[in-house]
Amino acid sequence: MTALTLRRPSDPGTVTVSGSRRRLIGLVIALIVLLALLVASVLIGSTAISPAVVWKALFHPTDDIDQFAIRDFRLPRTVVGLVVGTALGVAGALIQALTRNPLADPGILGVNAGASFAVTVAVGLLGIRNIQGYLWFAFGGALIVTLMVLALGSTRRGQSPVMMVLAGVCVGAVLGGAGSALELTNPDAFDAMRSWNAGSIVDRPLDLVWPILPFFGVGLLLAFAVSGPLNAMALGDELAVAQGVQLVRTRVLAIIALTLLAGGATAIAGPIGFVGLMVPHVARWIVGPNQRWIFAYSVLLAPSLLLASDILGRVVMRPGEIPVGIVTAFVGAPVLIALVRHKKASGL
Amino acid sequence: MTTTPLRRRGAALTAAILSVSLVLTACGGGEDTAGAKPGDTAAETRTVTAGNGPIKVPAAPKRVVTIGNTDLPFIDMGGAPVGVSGAAPSEISLLPADQQETYKKATSVGGEVDLEKVAALKPDLILVQIPDAEFKKMEKQLTSIAPTVFWGLDTEWKALAEQLADAGNVKDSLTRQKAEYESKVATMKQTYAELIKTTKFVNLDRYSNSDPGTYVIGDIGCVEIAQDDIGFNFPKAPAGKDPLAYTSLPFEQLTKLSQYGVITYPADAEGKPTEVFAPVVDTNTWKALPLVTSGHALGVFCPGNNSYGAVLRYLDSLDKALATLPAKK
Amino acid sequence: MSTRVDFGRRVLVLRRRRFAARFDWRSVVICSVLALAVAGMAVLALMTGSFQLSPGEVVSALTGRTSGLVRDIVVEWRLPRVAAALVFGAALGVSGAVFQSTLRNPLADPGIIGFSQGSYTGALIVILVVNGTYWQLVGGALIGGVATAVAVYLLAYRRGVQGFRLIIVGIGISAMLGSLNTWLILKADLDQAMAAATWGAGSLNGVSWPQVAVGGAFIAVLLVLAAMSSRPMRQLELGDDAAAAQGVWVSAVRLGLIVLGVALTATVTAASGPIAFISLVAPQIGRRLTRSAGITLAPAALVGALLCLAADYIAQHVAPTPLPVGIITVILGGGYLGWLLITEARRRL
Incomplete structure (x- = not known):
């Protein structure tokens, strides 16, 4: 609902050569951070397993029970974190x-x-x-409802983003109400849903995740394909049209990409909040309004946030764990608040 | 809309007839007053003590409404409530067929209790076990409908059964169930004396609200009975958290189970792992556990742990499972 | 029954007397019709229940000619619930009107500003951790909500509060509390978690007279304040400059109005959980019915009361099993608002 409160005309700024280099260096740093987190995610867990065993589990597999723990638990959650995080980050950049x-x-x-x-x-x-x-219920539900919202938010003159957001809020409210009605009258459903609602990347066997990957691939390709037109549209619809951008096609493609990415991520992990909102927002602060850079940074920063949160969730309550969907807000929000207090916040 | 009250009244009538006949059979035609006019029985009261103090209840209540966790134990002791609230379909499905019938015959007064519906059932006794705060919210209303006996959620199950049977006038069947239970416990103590002395047990579980990729070691549920009453050596709950405590652990920790001698885990009546626990059994780590490969992991059926009938069915299942343990070399 | 209807009328009369000049013929007619509809809905709600009572029985219970269970059902169960729906609905309608017109x-x-998530956190802690009473729950929800709002305001404060920063801090804090709430619900005992979630959906079940009286007293004071500030509100609607030109101290009035709007919603939330969407929908419907240019308080209050009464009626008697009223308001309100805004925007585009 807060979505409508702010809209500012944008200023893409002048892209200088030194600015580009700075962004590139930042991107390399983000990549290194992500790689480090990927390694840490395999190394750190509830039980202490030596790096040597981890190495063996990955490259010289045997039937040792500790190796199973690496291959069955830590590796899949790391892969899922990477995939889901990336999808959420790019989806957030697209919607913004x-x-x-x-x-x-x-x-x-x-x-x-x-x-x-x-x-x-x-x-x-x-x-x-x-x-x-x-999994497939969630994915199907996400796709169908987004299509509904797209239809509701469309006018004769194409899709107005404001209308789409309104339609999204309203459809969300109606479905949310109907869902709570079901949950509150069926203790079994309530019990299962409170767990699903937390959002987690654990115990998602990889052979379940593979079928979603092609959808992510299409979503990512589409996202980068529309990044140019989106840049133009940031200046206003009229200017974009003058530059030859097809508004309707860009919007529809962007929404398809967004739905595949966010829908797939939610289907795999449940609703993980904040990553998709915060990462592109922070990326914009770092790199300015160029959509391609924002996408590139989001691809690296979003899985980093997710993996860092997941690792944190494993260590703070050892030997127990906290689901990553709970942790992301506690990791991300203080960063966001600190940034907004110290940096001159930039609108879009 | 118009048919609902009629149907409801019909169901209530059936239940009423049923409960009267049940009281008749339970009391075996002794000096009881079930055959007399309702006006007479209402006059005869007893006083029972529960979480909300001493309460005057009818000597032989005929129209009982159970709210919260009292419904299944009351039905388990042969009671036939006219109104019930809130049991989950998954719990109902674990009941014996006749008890499921009884449950379905009762009118549902809703998860969020519909007080007028309770009043419309014209109960002469209301049995309640819900969170304290919830009860305080409707205590006055319930007592204005009928004598209301309340237990907090922390009431121990045997005490609950005792007081529930007393209030609901189903003591005979409680006595029978208790005798059966005690003899079962005694037999099992004898049969498994060796195991009790020498073997370290551990009970694994998963709840439907468990985080994905985690399981639970705890002493909540049926295992409490195996531990406390029969004396099997299960890990005790961490000090201070007794008696209700569990630790939630990620699947990785499965690798540490080798320190135990026997694992018990939740299974359905046929011995297959429950749907909620299945993710644990599906892991390669589980399949590779020495205890599992050597047949020392036992699926045990737990249909409920707060009434004697349910607990007896658990003990039967445990007995059967233990009998399959490979003989010691 | 008579006391409650009088209450509704009195507010209307008070407003009419103060701002008689502003009420055109259409508004007066619409408000009268709405008031009649509210009264009719209230009577219907008093007559209906799982416990079947004839109109005669209800009337004799209300006039004190019956005692025992029938009297309890009508006077102690149905009547406070109807009163609560009416008063809380009106409060939510006015709260929304004040907010929408001010902002x-x-x-x-x-x-x-994080109020809702904060009050839910407070309520969850009382229900799940403290296992507290109704009044502790009210206190917990209020403290949680207010503390959160203050925390958001302070964290956003850096040489003044800038709107954008306030919203970002609000989103951040709300996200954290939202996660905490999910976690509390997740780890709680199922029965208690469901009770907490019912509160979170907004429910009037089991409302009693003392609860209505305390909530109603707060709301009455706030409604009078709202009625008194309806003139500067209209001036603000014309734009800050125009209002300033007419001698309105814009920033102070705006802050005061926001606090008033929050206080109204907060009172209802503390008393019965967040009953959603009435504050969004009621002013919109009221504006369309009276065809007035701006948001007016009386129609918003009456529509709010009517909506809340009707939603509670549906939640209790039409839904297959009784539901918290907030679920119905979300479904109806969300659906209606969506339909309204979309058809309107379509016409404009």
Whole structure:
């Protein structure tokens, strides 16, 4: 709902050579951080397993029980964190560019509402009780609801971002209400949903995740394909049209990309908040309004935030764990608040 | 809309008839007053003590409404409530067929209790076990409908069964169930004396609100009975958190289970792992555990842990599972 | 029953007397019709229940000619619930009207400054950790909400509060509290978690007279304040410069109005959990019915009361199982608001 409160005309700024180099160096640093976190995610866990065993588990596998722990638990959650984080980051960048609102969240067009509602129905009415079962319900729900929002938000003259956001809020409210009605009258559904709602990247077997990857691939390609037109549209629809941008096609492609990415991520991990909102926002502070740079930074920073949160969730309550969806806000929000206090905040 | 009250009244009538006949059979035609006019029984009261102090209840209540966790234990002791609230479908599905019937015959008064619906059932006794704060919210209303007996969530199950049977006038079947339970416990103590002395047990579980990729070691649920009443050596809850405590652990920790001699885990009536626990059994780590490969991991059925009937079915399942343990070399 | 309807009328009369000049014929007619509809809905709600009572029985219970259970059901159960729906609904309608007119944004909401998440955290702690009473719950929700709003304001304060920074800090803090709330619900005992979630959905179940009286007293004071500030509100709607030209101290009035709007919502939230969407929808419907240019308080209050009564009726008697009223307001309000804004925007585009 806060989405509508801010819209500012943008100033893309002048891109200088030194600015480009600075951004490139930043990108390399972000890449190194991500790689370090990937390694840490395999090394750190609830049980102490020596790096030598980890090495063996990955490159000289045997049937040792500790090796299973690496291959079955730490490796998959690391891969899932990387994939889901990337998807959420790019989806967030897309929605913020599309709505010209630096505070938009990828869930704003009904992705989360659709996924949650579909899973609630699966749990409450069809009695499905496992991640495998939820996955396609969530993905399907996210896709269908975003299409609904797209249809509702379209006018004769194409899609207005404001209308889409409104439609998203309203569809989200209706589905949310219907979902709570189901949950509050069925303790089983309530019990399962409170766990799914937390958002987690654990215990998602990789063979479940692979089928989603092609969708992510398409989503990422589309996202980078529309980054140029989105840059032009940041200056205003009229100027973009003057530059030869096809507004309707760009918006529809962007929404498809967004839905595939955010819908897929939510289907795999449940609703993980804040990553998609914060990372592109911070990326914009670092690199300015150029959409390609924002995408590139989001691709690296979002999985970093997710993996860092996941690792933190493993160590703070040892030997227990906290689901990553709970931790992301506690890792991300203080950073965001500190940044907004110390940096002159830039609108879009 | 118009048919609902009629149907409801029909169901209530059936339940009423059923409960009267049940009381008749339970009391075996002794000096009881079930055959007399309702007006007479209402006059005869007893006083029972529970979480909300001493309460005057009818000597032989006929229209009982159970709210919260009292419904299944009351039905388990042969009670037939006219109104019930809130049990999850997954819990109901674990009941024996006749108890499921009884449950379905009762009118549902909703998860968020519909007080007027309770009043419309014209109960002569209301049995409640819900969170304290929830009860305080509707205590006055409930007592204005009928004598209301309340237990907090922390009431121990045997005490609850005792007081519930007393209030609901189903003591006979409680006595029977108790005798059966005690003899079962005694037999198992004898049969497994060796195991009790020498073997370290551990009970694994998963709840439907457990975080993905985690399981639980704890002494909540049926294992409490195996631990406390039969004396199997399960890990004690961390000091201070007793009696309800569990530790939630990520799957990685499965590798540390080799320190135990026998694992018990939740299974359905057929012995297959429950749907909630299945993710644990599906891991390669589990499949590679020496305890699992050597047949020392036992699936045990736990249909409920707060009434004697349910606990007896658990003990039967545990007994059967223990019998499959490979003989010691 | 008579006391409650009088209350509604009195507010209307008070307003009419003070600002009689501003009420054109259409507004007066619409408000009268709305008031009648509210009264009718209230009577219907009093007559309906799982416990079947004839109109005669209800009337004799209300007039004190019956005692026992029937009297309790009508006077102690149904009546306070109807009164609560009416008073809280009106408060939410006025709160929304004040907010939307002050911020000139149809989706303005106290949630921006983290109030809702904070009050839910407070309530969850009372329900799940303290296992507290109703009044502790009220206190917890209020303290949680206010503390959060103050924290957001202070964290956003850096040589003044800038709107953009306030919103970002609000989002950050809300996200953290939202996660904390999910975690508290996740780790709680199922029964208590469901009770907490019911509160979180906004429920009037089991409302009693003392609760209505305390909430109503607060709301009455706030409504009078709102009625008194309706003139500067209209001036603000014309724009800051125009208002300043008419001698309005814009920033102080705006802050005062925002506090007033938040206080109204906060009172309702503390008393019964967040009953969503009434504050968003009621002023919009009121404006359309009276065809007035700006937001006016009386129609918003009446529509709010009517919506809340009707939603609670649906939640209790039409839904297959009784639901918290907030679920119905979310579904109806969300659907209606969406339809309204979209058709309107379509026409404009």
